[in-house]
Amino acid sequence: MATLDLRQQFPILNRMVKGKPLVYFDNAATAQKPQRVIDALTHYYTHYNANIHRGIHTLAEEATAAYEAARHTAQEFIGAAAPEEIIFTRGTTEGINLVAYTWGRQNVGAGDEIIISGMEHHSNIVPWQILCEEKGAILKVIPVNDNGELAMDVYRSLLSNKTKLVSVVHVSNSLGTVNPVKEIIDAAHRAGARVLLDGAQSAVHMDIDVQAINCDFFAFSGHKVYGPTGVGVLYGKKELLESMPVFQGGGEMIKEVTFEKTIYNDLPYKYEAGTPNIADTIALKAALDFISETGKQQIRDHENELLAYATAQLQAIPGLTIIGNAKEKVSLVSFIIKDIHPQDVGVLLDNQGIAVRTGHHCTQPLMARFGIPGTIRASFALYNQKEEIDALVTSLHKTIKMLL
Amino acid sequence: MDIKPINDIEKDIIEDFGLFDSWEDKYEYIIDMGKKLAVLEDEHKLDENKIKGCQSTVWLVASYEDGRIFFKADSDAVIVKGLISMLIRVLSGHTPAEIIEARLDFIGEIGMMTHLAQIRSNGLLSMIKQMKNYAIAFQAIDNQQIDHK
Structure with a gap:
């Protein structure tokens, strides 16, 4: 799947946030719209x-x-x-x-x-x-x-x-x-x-x-x-x-x-x-x-690749725990970081141009089940790229350093 | 007791923030203030003192001594805590009338208005309302006592 061609169909992906190119990882909340829509x-x-x-x-x-x-x-x-x-x-x-x-x-x-x-x-x-x-x-x-x-x-x-x-x-x-x-x-x-x-x-x-x-x-x-x-x-x-x-x-x-x-x-x-x-x-x-x-199978192949890559990269961050390790998952990673409130992470990532969702995701009983106030959730769509996951990981390292 | 007027404290904070040229410096300062915020004893972390946001929680208590209100607060999120710390620095130790009239323009001036806009995610805006409500309540008690005299 030619991700770059696909990206060009989503005009919003060209915008800057706080002086940085937007990395949009809040797709499970709402996806961006292609020009034809x-x-x-x-x-x-x-x-x-x-x-x-x-x-x-x-x-x-x-x-x-x-x-x-x-x-x-x-x-x-x-x-x-x-x-x-x-x-x-x-x-x-x-x-x-x-x-x-x-x-x-x-x-x-x-x-x-x-x-x-x-x-x-x-x-x-x-x-x-x-x-x-x-x-x-x-x-x-x-x-x-x-x-x-x-x-x-x-x-x-x-x-x-x-x-x-x-x-x-x-x-x-x-x-x-x-x-x-x-x-x-x-x-x-x-x-x-x-x-x-x-x-x-x-x-x-x-x-x-x-x-x-x-x-x-x-x-x-x-x-x-x-x-x-x-x-x-x-x-x-x-x-x-x-x-x-x-x-x-x-x-x-x-x-x-x-x-x-x-x-x-x-x-x-x-x-x-x-x-x-x-x-x-x-x-x-x-x-x-x-x-x-575009083809759902092609979309899925691309998103599964992103999921595997993100899971591996995020797991390597000290103090980070992924919540939700089901055998069958779609392309989203929910995680917490030891001694850090998810909301603080969300605020600092936003300042680096990265949009993630933090909080209980309207599933309070599920958060209670895991004994956490909420998670940080990065959810991927067909237009996301590995380079953006790298940007997330780099920004997370910086964020953790600032907060601890 | 010699206490700086609210406007002057706000000006100090705006000046402090004027020295920062990056968002990192700004937030490191806020985080640092959050970490240094005087501890709120667990005995005060009661539901009745809780201001519940969608994501983070704020606890706020107030005491009234010699016509002045003193606030203590805490949050489970450190950036909110840093912002709380600034609000306490600005408002604590002032009279009810001063607190009721405080415009708190510094929040916008230092570029932190977005945190107030996220009404659902943190209890910050509710906290300011609650601080003012305390001031209104203490003022009402004072007025009653004057009436009785």
């Missing part, structure tokens, strides 16, 4: 901005066609069986909440159980806590071992005929762990439970085939797959989405409204009330096309 936004507003689905004029037709083309691209991107299984959302968080408020309210009752894992993002904890509190249901948690992997034997013992849903993260945002989702899904289905996968971190790195892994729901965010913020995808199996109650009421999601009764629209519009985020959804297509054209 930025152009797709500009092009929409410059040439065919219109509200979709209802208008009969040319602009509305063009905008509707582009919006629905994005749905087809998203369908192919995750291997869904039909375009109506693709619901556009604001992001992963809204996707999970949609399932909690519709499917959850319909199917989870008093004494029922929902299983999540010890490495969930707050957005895959809190919606289920709200549901459990409302329904008198019970939240069960799959523990995490010292390497940052799920204790699968405990998971199997948690499953029972009371389990209604298993909602787990595909790839951990804090540790990089790739969870054995096929195994998790098969075991859940044998117990009669449904499975939601939080794909916020996996969609950009892994090949996603929702039919092959047979998950019931899959949620991901546009901005982590080189697309815009404020748009995401919720996949659901058609028969589930059809049987679920509606989420938000309004325009677009209806067929016929009288004061006595409203007949709801068909999928996927039933779950897309109001004017959607048309521009960002159209630009999301450009991002997904960019990934597919």
Whole structure:
């Protein structure tokens, strides 16, 4: 993969931060955008901005066609069986909440159980806590071992005929762990439970085939797959989405409204009330096309090389401990340094032009599990280079010297 | 007791920072001040004294003697601690009225405003609010006592 050619497609990578060339290692928080994604936004507003689905004029037709083309691209991107299984959302968080408020309210009752894992993002904890509190249901948690992997034997013992849903993260945002989702899904289905996968971190790195892994729901965010913020995808199996109650009421999601009764629209519009985020959804297509054209395998090969290199280089730094050493990881390294607060490291790295994430990464229970206040996380994308990891290592040595 | 006015202390700090020509010098100075900050005894590290940021934690206690407020504080992050140390140097030992009116422009002048902007990640802005709240509370107590006399 020609990283230099790819880098040139990301204009932001040319900027300087505090007088130094930007090294952007906060890709797990949000990825930078290639020019074609930025152009797709500009092009929409410059040439065919219109509200979709209802208008009969040319602009509305063009905008509707582009919006629905994005749905087809998203369908192919995750291997869904039909375009109506693709619901556009604001992001992963809204996707999970949609399932909690519709499917959850319909199917989870008093004494029922929902299983999540010890490495969930707050957005895959809190919606289920709200549901459990409302329904008198019970939240069960799959523990995490010292390497940052799920204790699968405990998971199997948690499953029972009371389990209604298993909602787990595909790839951990804090540790990089790739969870054995096929195994998790098969075991859940044998117990009669449904499975939601939080794909916020996996969609950009892994090949996603929702039919092959047979998950019931899959949620991901546009901005982590080189697309815009404020748009995401919720996949659901058609028969589930059809049987679920509606989420938000309004325009677009209806067929016929009288004061006595409203007949709801068909999928996927039933779950897309109001004017959607048309521009960002159209630009999301450009991002997904960019990934597919670059090739996920090629991207992965490059990122795995970066991961191996970074792991080796960072491990050699005295006092540094990597948190999360799962056998299967995506390209991110979370670490702590003895006697140093992660936030201090983040501040000093920023002064050297290096953007990392520090803190608990919205996974406070996971940080508590490891007995740490947070970590320093360097997460890599297709445009990162070994030279940038060298810059990180050099800057870390300097940072540690300043702080100790 | 002879205590320098808040504005003069702020000017001193701005002058100190004027001597640094690199970010390294600036931060080494802050880190050094953080390390030298008077120890806050564990007995004060209570939840009620905690100002919780998203990433780091600040503890703050105040005492009131002869019309003047004295602050003590600590943090688990050393750069925040250095900034705390400067705030204590500027505000501690002053009257409630002086503390309430302090504009603390030095923070911007020495280029540390970004630390205040990161409201969610450190408790610094909340700490300044809390210092001022102490001043307001002590002033209110004083006023009550005057009323009773």
